[in-house]
Each structure stands twice: as structure tokens, then as C-alpha cells.
Amino acid sequence: MQPETILVRYIFKEDEAQLFSDHGGNVKEMLFTDVADAIEQTEAFRDSLEDVIMLMNGQMYCLTEITEQEAKKVKRRRGK
Numbered sequence: 001m002q003p004e005t006i007l008v009r010y011i012f013k014e015d016e017a018q019l020f021s022d023h024g025g026n027v028k029e030m031l032f033t034d035v036a037d038a039i040e041q042t043e044a045f046r047d048s049l050e051d052v053i054m055l056m057n058g059q060m061y062c063l064t065e066i067t068e069q070e071a072k073k074v075k076r077r078r079g080k
Helices: 035-048 068-077
Strands: 006-012 027-032 049-056 059-062
Touching: 006 035, 027 035, 035 049
Parallel strands: none
Antiparallel strands: 006 027, 006 049, 049 059
């Protein structure tokens, strides 16, 4: 069975957008197969983000609300 594709839409602060987009927009989409990877990537960008929306299994989730503590738990479970 093929893993579920997870779409994550990062919405960057206007003053940070040029660092993450070639075309100057503040929205960047990325595909993941593991929710932990999506959370880790969100943590890497956290200070530059306005919002983060994850679409998985037909459901929409807001990753903006994931705390640093929750992200650390995910990393520990993965041995990082």
C-alpha cells in the first residue's frame, strides 16, 4: 500500500516571503508522506510563518497551533 500524500500549505509573513519563494508570493506548498516530517519542517520555518494548513486523509488541520513542546515529542519518538 502506498503512503498517504500530505499537502502542507505554508503562508509566510510578507516580509519573509522572498526568502522562500522564487516568484515573490507568500504561499508555498510542499508534499510529505509522514506527518512528523511536516511538523519538523513547520518548526524550521516557525518564526517566518503566519499560518500552516495541512491536508491529510481528506481533513484539514492547522499546524500553526502545534507547540514547540509537541514538536519535540515528535522528534523524540523519531529518535532525533
